[in-house]
Amino acid sequence: MPIQQPSNQIKLTNVSIVRLKKGGKRFEIACYKNKVQEWRNGVETNLDDVLQISNVFMNVSKGEVAKSNDLQKAFGTSTVDDVVKEILKKGEVQVAEKERDHDLASLRKEIATIVAEKCVDPATQRPYPVGMIEKAMAEAGVSVKAGKNAKSQVAETLRLIQGHSTLPIQRARMRVRVVLPAAEGDRLQEQLRALAETVEKEDKGESWETVMLIEPSQIRAINDLLQKECKGKGRVETLTFAATADNN
Numbered sequence: 001m002p003i004q005q006p007s008n009q010i011k012l013t014n015v016s017i018v019r020l021k022k023g024g025k026r027f028e029i030a031c032y033k034n035k036v037q038e039w040r041n042g043v044e045t046n047l048d049d050v051l052q053i054s055n056v057f058m059n060v061s062k063g064e065v066a067k068s069n070d071l072q073k074a075f076g077t078s079t080v081d082d083v084v085k086e087i088l089k090k091g092e093v094q095v096a097e098k099e100r101d102h103d104l105a106s107l108r109k110e111i112a113t114i115v116a117e118k119c120v121d122p123a124t125q126r127p128y129p130v131g132m133i134e135k136a137m138a139e140a141g142v143s144v145k146a147g148k149n150a151k152s153q154v155a156e157t158l159r160l161i162q163g164h165s166t167l168p169i170q171r172a173r174m175r176v177r178v179v180l181p182a183a184e185g186d187r188l189q190e191q192l193r194a195l196a197e198t199v200e201k202e203d204k205g206e207s208w209e210t211v212m213l214i215e216p217s218q219i220r221a222i223n224d225l226l227q228k229e230c231k232g233k234g235r236v237e238t239l240t241f242a243a244t245a246d247n248n
Contacts, residue, residue: 020091023074110150140164173213175240
């Protein structure tokens with residue numbers, strides 16, 4: 001039976017279809033792009049701002065609305081909002097192949113951009129252009145995962161580039177300042193120097209201060225050392241998150 005709403009004439013240009021198979025039938029809802037993830041993350045709470053059409057369909061593109069008795073059998077309720085919420089929670093977002101390819105390309109570019117921001121050429125300590133990172137990703141066989149955000153894929157991407165591409169690369173160093181009482185500095189300076197890749201400056205007066213380039217993973221070791229040995233009398237400050245050495 002054709003529906004009596006414009007929904008049977010929708011153009012699927014800006015629609016995300018969420019599909020859930022239940023009770024031997026397929027149920028779909030038509031949502032605004034990006035709103036499904038916002039709903040799942042708790043950012044969006046208003047169903048009217050998530051749904052393009054406030055209805056449950058057997059097939060969105062054909063405009064086939066699900067019957068109330070089908071909803072009742074499958075979901076134990078015929079209340080549309082309740083059914084919609086379950087589909088939003090458990091359903092699978094349908095993505096067209098062309099759109100999926102575009103999204104993966106954008107995600108790949110975003111990962112490459114983050115790697116370029118966080119990493120350098122070990123010989124020059126200078127960052128690479130994003131395009132070179134993308135080529136190294138392809139050479140290393142990096143497979144971008146659509147279900148994970150870019151930031152969470154950076155560490156694995158870097159590991160693969162380092163192990164399976166010809167591009168020399170390392171994490172950029174963090175520039176940190178460590179400040180201690182003078183007596184504590186005398187006692188701990190060798191341990192702190194051992195955690196640094198480069199000591200750029202040391203000053204000693206009423207307090208002992210050093211500026212160092214370190215691998216990002218060493219920040220925890222420095223914090224642990226100060227906490228254990230200085231009992232709150234020392235501090236470490238991050239000056240630059242992705243520092244490059246001054247070779248001049």
